[in-house]
Amino acid sequence: MPGRLAVAREGKVLFYMPDPSSARAGGRLEPAWLPVFYNPRMELNRDLSVAALQVYIDYYASRKPVNVVEPLSATGVRALRYALEVEGVGRVYCGDVDYEAYRIIVANIGLNSAWHSVEASWGDANALMYSIKFRRVPVLVVDVDPFGPPTPFIEAALNLIGDGGLLMVTATDTAVLEGSKASKALRRYQARVARIPQSREMALRVLIGYIARVAAGMDKWVEPLISLYMDYYVRLYMLVRRGSKGARKTVESLLGPLYYCEDFKYASLRENDVRGYCSKVTHMGPLWTGDLFNEEFLEKVIASVEGPFNYLGTGRTLLKTLKTAREEAKLQGHVYQRLDSIASTLKTETPRREWAIETLRSRGFKAAPTHLAPTGLRTDAPLRDLLGLFPGGLKASGALSAS
Ligand SMILES: C[S@@+](CC[C@H](N)C(=O)[O-])C[C@H]1O[C@@H](n2cnc3c(N)ncnc32)[C@H](O)[C@@H]1O
Structure with missing residues (x-):
């Protein structure tokens, strides 16, 4: 065993982890310094995954019981939580x-007497996934939860998941996905990115786009159920289906560019939205242009966190994020815009988000907050009407459209 161990509890699972006193920096736990990885900040991720997996099994799985693969397990806490x-x-x-x-x-399987329901292996994640496939074990759910990019494991995961299955993915390489390391993003995700105020949405869409392209190559297609940027990572839940028609539709109509208007720091999935108002438009991507959320799934997960899973340690924070996501899901075809960024281009103050949303609604538009940025909102209002919220905004939009 790696030195001294501590015993911790998460959800209904008791588990050994390396003694955290060996990995403290300024009073904070540095999970990467632990001889075996355990990050208590990821409890939110695991809590959500427990609830989402239950909803998937109850309402979406084609057969039961459902076998689950978690090939990058560290202490095994996540795998045990799924089982228990x-x-x-x-x-x-x-x-x-x-x-x-x-x-x-x-040791943790023993501590929880879970020998009948959890099987552990020592080895590479891809080797494990291909060997499970080789053994003809039917698998509907794979959770890829690495430290860093999930890209090395996506192909094996998609290959293993049966038709109608669930893929859960974490990515912590957010600097790459958000455009701070553009050259790496081009190599890793084959997408052109740059740091923009909408970078968090770009990160979600670049990762989904990558997974969708790998799936299409196998005549499979994905349908995002929940796509979140939390804390310092991206977390996706998506259905995986088999079929050449769906794969073709993905490639033909669900992958495309993001248009970024540098004049007003405005982004859209539709070129028409930026035409006429912006003197400099940058194309990012290709990325996923389809839905990020399935409203029905989201609703059911919220109900389960409020109901049978009301014991979850991070329930309150989780519900706050999920309820914001529920609102923004109604406007998910509209990329979020950041009030502070637009205000900086107009050299004016940032209006309060609640005020901006109410004002847009009173003018006949739809508007909702996003979980992706505290000053961010989604709206179907055109750029001109968005600028109309700011002093001098309309004049600025008029000047540009005339030039
Ligand atoms: C972020 S941790 C996993 C955390 C865990 N899923 C949880 O919820 O607590 C990533 C783990 O992946 C393991 N790992 C890295 N590369 C791997 C590979 N190619 N195959 C299998 N495991 C790998 C690391 O040793 C590390 O324990």
């Missing part, structure tokens, strides 16, 4: 490339 907290789960196959992690997973 979610009804309808068959077997959970988990593993880690790190031998010390594997030994902790085994």
